[in-house]
Amino acid sequence: MTFTEFLTTIFTGQNLALLGAAFAATFACMGSAKGVGIVGEAASGMLAEDPSKFGQSLLLQALPGTQGIYGLVTAFLILMKIGLFGGDVTLDFSQGMYLLAASLPVGIVGYFSGIAQGRVSASGIGLISRREGQIAKAITAAALVETYAIFALLVSILPILFFNP
Amino acid sequence: MAIAQMKKLSVVALQKDTRRLIADLQKLRCVEVSGDLRFPAGSDKPTSADADVSQEMGILLSQIASARRAIEFLTAYDTGKHALFAPPMEASIDDFDSGLDAVILEEVQAANALAEQISQAKASAARLEGESTALQPWIGEQLALPGDKTAYTCSLCGTLPLNTDMAAIDEKLADLACVTREVYTDKTVRAIVLIAHREDFDAARKILSAAGFAVCPIQASAAAGYAAGAAADRMLRLEHTQKALEQLEKSAAETAAAQLSDIRALYDILITRQERLRAQSCGLRTEQTMLISGWVPVQAMEKTKALLEKYGAAYSFSDPSEEESAPVLLMNRSISRNFESILSMYDLPKYGRFDPTAIMSVFYTIIFGLMFADVCYGAILVIGCLAGLRLLHLKESMRRFLKMFAVCGVSCIIGGILFGSYFGDLPVAILEGFGGKENVPSTALWFDMIEDPIMMLLLSLGVGAAHMVTAFIIKFVILVRDGHIFDAIADVGSWLILFAGIGVYFLQPTAGWTLVGIGAVMLICTQGRQEKNIVMRFLKGIMSLYDIVGYLSDLLSYSRILALSLASAVIASVMNLLGTMGGLNPGGLILFVLVFFLGHTINFLVNVLGSYVHTSRLQYIEFFGKFYEGGGRPFTPLEPQSKYVILK
Numbered sequence: 001m002t003f004t005e006f007l008t009t010i011f012t013g014q015n016l017a018l019l020g021a022a023f024a025a026t027f028a029c030m031g032s033a034k035g036v037g038i039v040g041e042a043a044s045g046m047l048a049e050d051p052s053k054f055g056q057s058l059l060l061q062a063l064p065g066t067q068g069i070y071g072l073v074t075a076f077l078i079l080m081k082i083g084l085f086g087g088d089v090t091l092d093f094s095q096g097m098y099l100l101a102a103s104l105p106v107g108i109v110g111y112f113s114g115i116a117q118g119r120v121s122a123s124g125i126g127l128i129s130r131r132e133g134q135i136a137k138a139i140t141a142a143a144l145v146e147t148y149a150i151f152a153l154l155v156s157i158l159p160i161l162f163f164n165p
Numbered sequence: 166m167a168i169a170q171m172k173k174l175s176v177v178a179l180q181k182d183t184r185r186l187i188a189d190l191q192k193l194r195c196v197e198v199s200g201d202l203r204f205p206a207g208s209d210k211p212t213s214a215d216a217d218v219s220q221e222m223g224i225l226l227s228q229i230a231s232a233r234r235a236i237e238f239l240t241a242y243d244t245g246k247h248a249l250f251a252p253p254m255e256a257s258i259d260d261f262d263s264g265l266d267a268v269i270l271e272e273v274q275a276a277n278a279l280a281e282q283i284s285q286a287k288a289s290a291a292r293l294e295g296e297s298t299a300l301q302p303w304i305g306e307q308l309a310l311p312g313d314k315t316a317y318t319c320s321l322c323g324t325l326p327l328n329t330d331m332a333a334i335d336e337k338l339a340d341l342a343c344v345t346r347e348v349y350t351d352k353t354v355r356a357i358v359l360i361a362h363r364e365d366f367d368a369a370r371k372i373l374s375a376a377g378f379a380v381c382p383i384q385a386s387a388a389a390g391y392a393a394g395a396a397a398d399r400m401l402r403l404e405h406t407q408k409a410l411e412q413l414e415k416s417a418a419e420t421a422a423a424q425l426s427d428i429r430a431l432y433d434i435l436i437t438r439q440e441r442l443r444a445q446s447c448g449l450r451t452e453q454t455m456l457i458s459g460w461v462p463v464q465a466m467e468k469t470k471a472l473l474e475k476y477g478a479a480y481s482f483s484d485p486s487e488e489e490s491a492p493v494l495l496m497n498r499s500i501s502r503n504f505e506s507i508l509s510m511y512d513l514p515k516y517g518r519f520d521p522t523a524i525m526s527v528f529y530t531i532i533f534g535l536m537f538a539d540v541c542y543g544a545i546l547v548i549g550c551l552a553g554l555r556l557l558h559l560k561e562s563m564r565r566f567l568k569m570f571a572v573c574g575v576s577c578i579i580g581g582i583l584f585g586s587y588f589g590d591l592p593v594a595i596l597e598g599f600g601g602k603e604n605v606p607s608t609a610l611w612f613d614m615i616e617d618p619i620m621m622l623l624l625s626l627g628v629g630a631a632h633m634v635t636a637f638i639i640k641f642v643i644l645v646r647d648g649h650i651f652d653a654i655a656d657v658g659s660w661l662i663l664f665a666g667i668g669v670y671f672l673q674p675t676a677g678w679t680l681v682g683i684g685a686v687m688l689i690c691t692q693g694r695q696e697k698n699i700v701m702r703f704l705k706g707i708m709s710l711y712d713i714v715g716y717l718s719d720l721l722s723y724s725r726i727l728a729l730s731l732a733s734a735v736i737a738s739v740m741n742l743l744g745t746m747g748g749l750n751p752g753g754l755i756l757f758v759l760v761f762f763l764g765h766t767i768n769f770l771v772n773v774l775g776s777y778v779h780t781s782r783l784q785y786i787e788f789f790g791k792f793y794e795g796g797g798r799p800f801t802p803l804e805p806q807s808k809y810v811i812l813k
């Protein structure tokens with residue numbers, strides 16, 4: 001087997017698309033895991049003082065979790081398009097590249113915005129622990145960060161939805 | 166349909182009536198007592214809150230503290246099962262004001278005494294247990310603890326740190342008439358007995374102390390039977406204490422079952438009285454009279470008047486002046502009042518300004534329904550909220566919150582019918598996965614958003630454009646109403662013309678361009694009007710066109726409607742796909758049921774939260790940002806405080 005043949009067996013369209021799905025899910029979920037974790041740490045500190053704010057803190061903690069869901073949505077859409085759940089699809093190299101490229105925005109932006117949103121939500125925990133009735137402001141501040149994850153999701157999934165092998 | 170009109174109330178009542186008057190006003194729940202009263206300069210001997218009010222407040226605060234302690238203590242021992250859907254207890258304020266409070270205060274004191282007894286018993290049990298543990302290693306020794314004396318010798322028992330260099334100590338002790346003996350070692354200490362001649366005892370003790378010797382803290386004399394006897398004695402006493410503790414805890418549980426709800430009611434009453442006293446201390450008094458001022462919504466004027474007349478008090482209602490900040494009470498009609506919480510979480514509008522709740526509630530419902538468009542999810546939301554309203558006894562604010570979600574749920578159902586979403590694509594997935602059919606047509610009445618996302622994007626942006634234009638129109642109306650007609654036309658009207666031009670462009674390009682041109686020229690001519698320099702005016706006018714970038718990004722922000730609705734639809738269809746993969750057989754059906762419940766539950770929860778947060782955000786930033794005048798102070802009437810019970 002020549003080196004070129006080796007490369008062509010590895011970099012099949014199918015594998016590149018799979019790489020894209022893995023990329024989207026991995027990095028977006030990592031960002032969310034980190035973000036949710038940061039908020040959780042801050043929330044435990046507040047709950048030690050005032051356990052009655054559990055509901056509000058849960059709301060804030062759930063916010064950075066959406067990036068992971070966006071990554072998952074993107075990954076599943078790619079997996080559906082490459083026929084993992086049935087259907088007979090073969091992709092050439094450029095089609096695989098197309099899907100890999102589509103996975104980049106949600107993976108990269110998901111990672112960083114998940115962490116950033118986690119930090120905003122964690123400081124929101126600080127806000128609601130000190131002042132009553134400020135939960136809406138804390139949520140709005142965190143939702144502003146999410147905007148960019150949403151834009152990235154759109155840029156990722158619109159090409160995938162229009163992809164017809 | 167807006168912000169309630171407030172009247173400033175001033176009352177002069179007889180000193181002897183004020184207590185009962187304030188208590189009755191509190192039951193009326195419609196007067197906010199304000200503390201900004203000033204006697205005119207030079208008037209006779211005005212005194213504000215005087216000594217007996219503050220003394221009474223002190224007594225009340227200590228009663229509140231002890232009631233709170235008793236509640237905390239008894240709650241820990243409250244084992245009684247409480248029915249989940251039981252209505253909260255009701256208590257009568259009059260009963261408490263006429264003697265019941267004293268009875269229950271005694272119960273509070275008894276409960277706190279019991280708490281004290283229990284904590285003492287626990288402390289002494291812990292002490293006895295600790296001592297008996299400490300005695301264990303010494304049990305085999307016939308030694309008095311911690312030391313003993315004979316005619317010529319002294320002994321001392323104690324411990325050294327485990328890492329002590331014993332050889333070095335032995336060397337130092339070598340010159341003295343003494344012996345040391347190791348009794349035991351454990352993980353941290355080495356226990357030794359020192360026996361020395363009376364003359365050398367102090368010197369030997371000093372050497373050991375320098376090495377960190379700690380004298381055994383417990384006493385056990387020969388008469389007590391040395392360590393073994395002392396340990397047995399401690400065990401006996403521990404047993405007695407534990408029995409006593411058991412009795413005490415049993416009676417605590419009985420007290421909790423019998424009296425906890427009364428004490429909770431008392432707590433609410435005490436807080437309610439604290440509010441009354443606070444109101445009283447806001448007033449000003451002369452020798453015979455008391456002057457109180459406050460705010461009353463116009464709607465409640467009649468019943469307030471009736472009450473004041475019953476007491477023969479002199480009163481007047483006046484309109485709030487400019488510098489007085491009247492409190493804000495939102496009053497909206499039937500459905501839109503449920504959306505007031507969205508507004509008050511953001512900021513209350515200024516008194517006398519525009520309350521956008523009604524308009525916002527329409528857009529809120531539409532956007533929520535688009536973001537979470539699914540017939541089944543919507544139905545679950547509606548049924549869940551209605552069940553909560555029916556079964557749980559919630560406070561009014563929470564009831565309105567649930568009603569709001571029920572309204573949004575109806576909107577989700579409509580959205581689901583339009584886009585053909587029933588638990589995502591469940592009907593299609595079942596026909597394809599279990600029925601073996603292929604290319605089942607979509608169930609959408611209008612279009613399927615997964616197949617035609619661009620249509621959904623256009624719809625999202627269209628709703629966004631309508632939302633934003635509405636915001637501009639509101640701003641326009643506010644400016645016109647305030648008499649700033651030129652500002653309205655220049656700052657808002659020109660933008661509206663420009664936007665209209667963009668809309669018309671798609672139908673008639675020439676007319677569209679003309680309108681855009683008119684709008685732009687108006688902006689260039691007017692936006693620099695604060696500048697004196699003509700060049701600066703022109704430049705500022707040109708620069709104002711740049712705002713269109715901001716409006717464009719606001720508009721793009723509405724693409725989140727597409728993103729969130731797609732996310733929920735895709736996750737749902739993935740769950741359906743995974744669920745039906747097992748095929749139509751027993752194993753496959755079990756898989757289907759598992760994936761169905763787990764997957765759709767998670768998807769439902771995540772998307773309710775997401776839709777709530779992002780719909781609110783679109784209101785707060787894209788909508789309110791364009792016209793809202795916040796900074797209102799919420800209306801907080803003097804009313805009974807109910808944390809645990811409903812006070813009547």
